[in-house]
Amino acid sequence: MKHITIKDVAKRLNCSVSTISRAFNDKYDIRKETRDMILATANEMGYSPNPMAKSLLKQCSNQIGVVVPEFINPFFPEVIIGIQEVFHKNGYQVLIMQSNESYIHELENVKALENNMVDGMILSLSLETKNVEYYKKMVSQGFPLVLFNRVSNELETHKVLIDDYKWAFFATEHLIYQGYKKIFHFSGPDGLMFSKSRKNGFIDAHRKHKLMVDNGSIIETGLMIGDGEREMEKLIKNNDLPDAIFAVNDPTAIGAMMVLKKSGLKIPGDVALVGFTETHLAQLIDPPLTSVAQPTHEIGRTAALLLLDQLENKGIFIPQTVVLNGRLNVRESSMKLSNG
Amino acid sequence: MKHITIKDVAKRLNCSVSTISRAFNDKYDIRKETRDMILATANEMGYSPNPMAKSLLKQCSNQIGVVVPEFINPFFPEVIIGIQEVFHKNGYQVLIMQSNESYIHELENVKALENNMVDGMILSLSLETKNVEYYKKMVSQGFPLVLFNRVSNELETHKVLIDDYKWAFFATEHLIYQGYKKIFHFSGPDGLMFSKSRKNGFIDAHRKHKLMVDNGSIIETGLMIGDGEREMEKLIKNNDLPDAIFAVNDPTAIGAMMVLKKSGLKIPGDVALVGFTETHLAQLIDPPLTSVAQPTHEIGRTAALLLLDQLENKGIFIPQTVVLNGRLNVRESSMKLSNG
DNA sequence: AACGTTTCCGGAAACGATTCCGGAGAAAAT
DNA sequence: ATTTTCTCCGGAATCGTTTCCGGAAACGTT
Structure with missing residues (x-):
């Protein structure tokens, strides 16, 4: 439990602490043999400089x-x-x-x-x-x-x-190219930049293809699996199902997926799904989730x-x-x- | 970037560092008003004691x-x-x-x-x-x-x-009760205690039910998804499929599952799967994976x-x-x- | 022989805190 | 009035390092 300090080594070798320090810091003003000898005994004694003391002194x-x-x-x-x-x-x-x-x-x-x-x-x-x-x-x-x-x-x-905007744009466009018409977006909190960017990508992809984004199609959801579940349940209860959903991230997409499967709805037959910020999770679930991968x-x-x-x-x-x-x-x- | 030290506070208040320290450490020998005043100005100056210096002194x-x-x-x-x-x-x-x-x-x-x-x-x-x-x-x-x-x-x-042994035993017994006969175990490295315990649980569950565990049915696999994939591929190639597999952990079970699905084999129709050390992952994949959950x-x-x-x-x-x-x-x- | 250089090392201050020791002044006891 | 006790505070040592400063040899130069 006792830590070995530079003083212990100095005492053992009958020299000053500064010499030990010099040996460890490879200073020029120390004789080679002294340094080697010091390093050898220090090592044998199990000494290593205390980084706290060093940090305190060096201020980093x-x-x-x-x-x-x-x-x-x-x-x-x-x-x-x-x-x-x-x-x-x-x-x-x-x-x-x-x-x-x-x-x-x-x-x-x-x-x-x-x-x-x-x-x-x-x-x-x-x-x-x-x-x-x-x-x-x-x-x-x-x-x-x-x-x-x-x-x-x-x-x-x-x-x-x-580039959240760009990839949200691409992801949405992918759904459009697949022929989906009624596409919803499960968005994250508006305060987060990435959340807003992804939402804008979603909107602008629609604009480019001259599609309307009506009021109900962007739903502020959250970022967790539970959020996706909750909103999906609401949609099913209200009988307001879209063709496809672009989710702000994978967990919300997965949450939606779980609810859809539980309700007997087919993915992508009834509702197609795209996620974002993929991890290896996306390819493990069933059906495998289309998603934007980040490096x-x-x-x-x-x-x-x-x-x-x-x-x-x-x-x-x-x-x-x-x-x-x-x-x-x-x-x-x-x-x-x-x-x- | 300059850190405010106890000395700065002392200078500002025209008192000694020891007094400041006393104020912060709630010592008995300091007047209440002095302490409050010190804490107030220290707070206003944005001072907080440097934990490194404290650690160095206190040795913890x-x-x-x-x-x-x-x-x-x-x-x-x-x-x-x-x-x-x-x-x-x-x-x-x-x-x-x-x-x-x-x-x-x-x-x-x-x-x-x-x-x-x-x-x-x-x-x-x-x-x-x-x-x-x-x-x-x-x-x-x-x-x-x-x-x-x-x-x-x-x-x-x-x-x-x-209790790895116990739960591996239960997991294996569950497969036996389901009526599976040819049950394999994807085991972890033998050096790990939990790995060995789970293997022993697997063996003893067979023993209890008077079932043989032959040589080929325990396969040292590893702990990663890739390990499960590799061994599963080998089994398919060798046309040596079991009814069921008890895997040492979820990743190897999931690896096996992915290969099975890719090969068009049904789970649990062709091969049943049980994992271990469940995380929320197990319930997200398809089919949902039977698994031992740890708290x-x-x-x-x-x-x-x-x-x-x-x-x-x-x-x-x-x-x-x-x-x-x-x-x-x-x-x-x-x-x-x-x-x- | 006297001086300047170089090489190598020890002493001490410093980093920012805590704590022991002792001292000044006030209050209490004699 | 003097001594004792108590309250509150300052000084200094300490934790384990690094680094500046200076000094003692050893060496080379004139």
Whole structure:
């Protein structure tokens, strides 16, 4: 339980702590043999420098923090793996926290990481987060912050995104090309940028093809499986079924799918479905769900590289927004059946 | 970017740092009005004590570390949520790392957390981990360590488990009761305790019902979707199909399911399937997968409470193994069809 | 022989907090 | 009035590092 400190090593070798430190930090003013000898005995004694003391002195911790809204769906975990890949390679540790889609928790997490003196942070905003004043202050004080997916226009930071508008547009157009006429959109909360972009993509695809989007066809649903279930149940009860639904994300699409199947309705025979932000889940369910895939690992790697760059080149900082390419995976759930 | 320190506050208020510290730590030897005044101005200045300095001095960090093999499957994330629930309530922070099922990474993670002076750790061993000497040393030096699910008999720590043997036995018996005769087991690596227990449950259920387990019916598969796919493909190619398969976990069962479906085989008509360690995934796929559910949140909460207890009552430590209750969720994938 | 350089190392300050020790002043006891 | 006790606060040591400063040899130069 007793930690071995630099002093223990110094005492054992009858030399000063500064010499030990020099040996470990590869300073020029130390004799080679002394250094080797010190490293050897230190290693044998099981000594390794205490990173806390170092952080306290250096005012930086070689740690970065990540705060995500949740990690029940595989999306964020996959992004985190990409982040870790980059930072582990560069000698940083990654502290992960989750806000549970709560603004309060998110803020607490961020403050905790700040107190822990992380050198930078990667953040994806929670559902509830509307007020970004605190983050704005951090950014204005020069704290390195990178946002991904759930970003805010008010913050001048590096951002990593996919083009939600474009892919929502394509996904909707795909349904139109399949010949569906009455297409609904299960949308997310209006406060979220990606949610609004996807909705706009949905609308503009209709506009391009001179189709009406009437009032009832856009339904603010939420982001969880339960939300999709609830809205689908309402539609069935009201006997107001569309031909097809473009859902803001996979969980809501899956929720809808479960209710449809339970009601004996066919997918895509009665209602076709398209999701968004695919994880491997989409191809496991039945019928396999057509969905927009995001390059999760790459999002993580890109965010990490941007942050790393900001950490190492303190002076020059021009906020960049990197838009990565998504992809529409067409599967059974959205195909037009020949005898439809 | 400049952090406000206790000295800044002291200078501003024209008093000593020790007084500030007293105010923050609610010491008895400080006048009430002084304390309130200090807290007010400190708050106004945006000061909060630096936890690193505190950790360095106190030799403990109020942080605990969690190392899990992966978090692509929702199982570990759900456990982690349970862990966080307990520790956040008790003023601890939770640092999460993942070993990626690699022994090397696991050891690195553990050492990194140790260096970070976490007060205790919760660990679930990686697939590769056979050598637990390092952990044994930690435990013998009194370091608080709690294992869950992927545990080792060689370590005398608190453990949280479900009774893998029992539930594998029940799952297998369920298939037997359904009337299946030729039942295969997709097993995990033999080195893992839970893997061996589940295999033994499979064997003993056969024994109880006086059924043979011949050599070919237990197939060491792995733990990933890809492993299940590979072995299933082999079986199909060799034209050696069983009536039913009991898989060591859900991903391998799902892998098998995907290959079966692709080959036009019916589930459960041609091959029935049962998985293990269910997450919400099992009920989303088609057909819904019969599977043994583990109480993920409760596993996390229990592990956290055990660790907490060990942290607060340093003296008395008797390693406990808590066995939580699982449950077999019977769904379509394992039902005997009447005209089977 | 006297001086300047170079090489290598020890001492001490610093990072930001906590806590022990002791001291000043007021209140209480003699 | 003097001593004792109590309340409240400042000074300094401490945690484990790194780094600046300076000093002692050893060496080379004149």
